[in-house]
Amino acid sequence: MSGFPFSACRAVQRALWDYAYNRLSEGPLEMVERHLPTCAACRSELESVRRTQALLAAYREQPPPPPRSDWEALRKRLIEEVPAPAAREAHRQEPTVAVVSVGGARRYSRSSGIGGWLPSVAYSGGIAALLVVAALGYRLLLPRRAAEKSAAPSLSVRARSGPPASLSGNASARPSAPTRNMHPVAPAPEATDAGNDLDDYSTASGSEANPYLITASQSDRPDSEQEMTSPKVKKRSRSSLPRWQGRIAARQPERLAAHRAESAARDEGKLHFVSHKPQPTESAPPRVEENQNENLLDSITPVSQGGDTSERFVMGALTPMRYHDDSPY
């Protein structure tokens, strides 16, 4: 009785309960009536089902103990414990209002009507307006950046050795910084040195590594070019300098020019200026007036020079800058 040896018996026994209740449709009813005469186990099962159903029917006919008539008690609880529907609705709306006031991104599904989706639309519109303003601002800034680029000195330095020793103790041990060459420099005939590690510094911080480059090129430029360079651009270029070099470039342009001329004369052949723009015809180096630069040069007299490294003071700088022997300086 407890086992189902055959799949047919299993299907019939599943249908026996409804068969005993006369609830089977034609197809299952025919299957059961065809199977029962041939299977004693299923007939026994049917008898057991009928007994159980009789017990349940008797149980169903016996009513349970009468319930308490507690409507008044329930009404009292409803009045005391459950807030009025209007208050409940207001309470349910509170989270929606709070969330929208903060971000507006979330919307509760319960909130219906225009109050439900309007904050989201306003939020989306605000985001779209911000995007449009950002795009317009970027477009407006593009020409300005181009002007700044064109106004920036287009000089780069090609040197045999690495950066100044003050930036890295050993030039060969310096990790290769990513090249950020804003102005690719075509190799000039006189600047075909193999090692150009300084390019990273001279271009990335073209103006950071050597303040001379900016001041020299700007001073050498015609007046019309200098007029194109707005004060803001100049300020930006200076602000990109290290602080101590920027102070020199801002306050003592004459001293810088004089020192540049002096060092160019001393290190002739080691420093190469490469320019994208055609240089003015035979632009003479800045004139160095000995009487003007005498005091200045006294203050920057090299401390020592010779051997593998040379050491000297940059004008106004307290920190000595060390260069390798093959440095263009």
Add this chain to the structure above:
Amino acid sequence: MLAQHSDEEVIARCRAGDLEAFGWLYARYARQVYRFSYHMLGDADDADDVKQDTFLKAYQAMPGFRGECSLQTWLIKIAGNLCRDRLKSRARRSELALIPEIADSLHDTRTLGVDPAATLERKDLHDTVHRVLGGLPEPQRLLIVLRDIEGLNYQQIADVLGCSVSSVKLRLFRARRGFRDRIESLLKVR
């Protein structure tokens, strides 16, 4: 007057805070909820408590009732959840000791005669079946109460349980078999 209106109309009035309309719903469905709870819990006082809690929760949740099932099914579902919670708390307190009670009833029925059906009818058949029901696992008891005592159809049971009709049929078959095996074993002992 309210008896002439449909459940939807009365529900709309209940959502507006009409306690009179909710009282009509209570009068219409309270007895069924109580009976269901009584069959599930086996105790009239607990069934009364569950009935009241069921209508309290129903009144609170009435705005969220979307009408995907009938109000009767919805109330039975709430009552079933409350009964389940109460049974769990009973199990934690070890207050539900139905199996020994069934054994006691077996001991009593041994001396009552040969015809089991007549004996059960004479000796408080209601109480015996009730205890057998109480000895079933709660899911099986719920199915037998819903189908064979309360008379819900398969679709309504599926709505209460949140499953498919075919799943209801399979589970109900197993529940009935478990119930019948317990009853049969009881009768065989006698």
